[in-house]
Amino acid sequence: MVDNVVLLGGGGCCCCLFVIFVAIMLALGFKKVESSQWALQYDWWSESVKEDPLTQAGLHFVGIGNYLLTFPATSKYCYFRNFDNSFQPDDDDVFMPPLNVRTSDGLKVTLELEFVYRLQMAKLRDLYMLVGDSGYRNTLVHVASAAISAHATNFSAQAFYGDRGDVQGAFQAALAKELDRVLYITVVSFQLQPAHFPKLYAAAIVETQEMKQDIQVAEQENKTKVIQKQTQLYSARQLAHQIIIKAEGEAQQTLVQNQADVAQFKYRQQVLAEGYSKALNFFSSQGQDAVPNFLSYLKVEALKAHGGSQKTVKLTPVV
Template sequence: MEQGKYAVTLIWLSQSILDEPEMQAGMKFIGLGNNLLEYPSTFQTMYFAASTQGVQATSQSAFPPIVKQPIRARSADGLEMYVTVSFQWKLEPQALNPLYYLLGEDGYDDAFVRFARAAIISTCSHYPADMYFTNRTIIIAAMLEELEKSFQLPDKGLQANIKGLQLQEVDLPDEFDVEIGQTQAQLQELQVAYAERVEREVAMQTELLVSTQQVLGNLETQRGESEGVLELNQAEVDQLLLFQERQALANNEILQQFENDTQPFERCHLSVCLPELA
């Protein structure tokens, strides 16, 4: 048995298979008249594509890739489409015996095609046509999940791993393609307008921030100047009060000197005019 293969042993006399599959490459003694039914042990590729470009390179292998025409499906809004898709699949060894009893020796290829086509058609029906151009990632993830469910049915004798799903092309009616082109152009214009709006908002916010800083700076300067004027005015008031207080004390002393004098004005005159006689 060659590398890259599993096998189950078919007993010719009873037309039954042994319970344990063969998983190691090498020479096998299976008995006279018996036969090894071989299955791929590595990942195989299934294509739903109109062109075989890039497929023929692996077609000479023991298990050539499965190539079928694009899948005819409908979107959630009822548009007919042709979907070009590919993915890889790999059988689990514990599923070989149930698979043989379920589909026979050579029937699994056609069954796998039916399972895959049904899963992809089902997924396509859940999404509107425009999403195949605007948000294809979500659709690819949903297709992969649906394929995994379809190929993991151990209770029915089917266990296969799925990976590498590629949604390569979605062919829609020409009228819709034109509409999609116009919609994409409008979306691009909308994105440009949004970017310009964001740029203007940033510029306005920057200008507002600069103006706010300038106003705060002016207020701080005016506050400093106001505090200086208040301090100067307070100093002048303090000086005037001190002067008035001293003037009042001086006047009080003069009044006390003449308090009991019967002729205060003459004394004042003498003290001013003839201080030496006072």
């Protein structure tokens, strides 16, 4: 009886241990994917990586001995810059010192830049097979620095401070093309900071900028003076036009006045002539010598017209 009890007790312990072992194995078969991650499932038994990535956050059963290869699901930064101690970097971001490049005219220029990149979910397995689960960062640095250095030779030193927008656009296009082709990485945005030039060249740039500003000021002053002179010329032309209009008006007024005076004079002379004609006809109708009587009539009319002048007029008596 005692032996049977011992056997039953030993069997129960083995069952409990087996259940605990199975539970532990099952628990080890679950792996967690964070909300900011994508993952590839690595099969330890076949030493292979499954094609489809795990993109849903939470626990996933991958099997005993298998594990997950995680990748960032969010956009990350790559910096080629100098930072002070107050900057707090993200562990998943890439930090490198500024790039030293050569321009098309041979000048050595130091560039600070940054860009935002994102892994392509559909290409995660291809990326892993190419560089591993974390080696893409080092490869990204090499590809980016090579692309920037190569395309920097397409621009002169002047372009890096005078046409920085064109340079930035060319760098972004070249970098996006290379990272997509080599590492299946998408460039979300690109920012080029002001370039650093050698001291002598930097001083020449400052002097050039000052001269450009002086030229702009001089051009603006010249434009202002031209506008002032044009305004004065316009005012003078307007004044001359007004004078011409006034003179033409006065001339027209004088002409009209003279025409009125002439017409009035002609009318008066016509009326006088008609009166004198009637007077001469009257004297002729009297049967006497009309001309002497008409002249005597004219003398009387002249005397009447000059009556207030205090002048003495000698008249021939009328017979």
